[in-house]
Amino acid sequence: MHEFTVVRSLLEQVDRIVAEQGGGDIEEIRIRCGDFSGVEPNLVAEAFELLRVGSRWQETRLRVEVEPLIARCESCGTTFEPDRFRFRCPACGAPTVREVSGDRVILESITLRTADRPPQQESH
Ligand SMILES: [Zn+2]
Numbered sequence: 001m002h003e004f005t006v007v008r009s010l011l012e013q014v015d016r017i018v019a020e021q022g023g024g025d026i027e028e029i030r031i032r033c034g035d036f037s038g039v040e041p042n043l044v045a046e047a048f049e050l051l052r053v054g055s056r057w058q059e060t061r062l063r064v065e066v067e068p069l070i071a072r073c074e075s076c077g078t079t080f081e082p083d084r085f086r087f088r089c090p091a092c093g094a095p096t097v098r099e100v101s102g103d104r105v106i107l108e109s110i111t112l113r114t115a116d117r118p119p120q121q122e123s124h
Pocket of ligand 1: 073074075076077078089090091092093094
């Protein structure tokens with residue numbers, strides 16, 4: 001499954017960033033999964049569920065947001081959501097458009113668990 005590779009490389013990326021910041025326990029990871037990235041958000045979530053069991057990611061949550069594909073016309077600058085296989089500017093008809101988002105998986109944020117969080121209180 002392709003998504004395992006995606007999740008593993010994301011976790012490596014997270015590791016690097018957290019290590020640079022001085023380390024810590026990771027509570028939540030948020031990613032944006034492009035509609036056109038070739039990666040299935042559900043499968044990413046599943047892959048993470050399988051990878052984290054018994055690992056140090058056991059307590060980490062992964063949130064996956066789906067990001068639509070957005071393209072920008074290189075002639076007139078219009079941004080639009082293109083049809084999957086027909087990249088043509090709806091404003092001027094130019095075929096030279098560039099994908100600006102939605103074509104990759106992006107690490108959005110990392111939340112670290114804070115050690116000094118007060119214990120959860122039960123309300124009565
Ligand atoms: Zn255009």
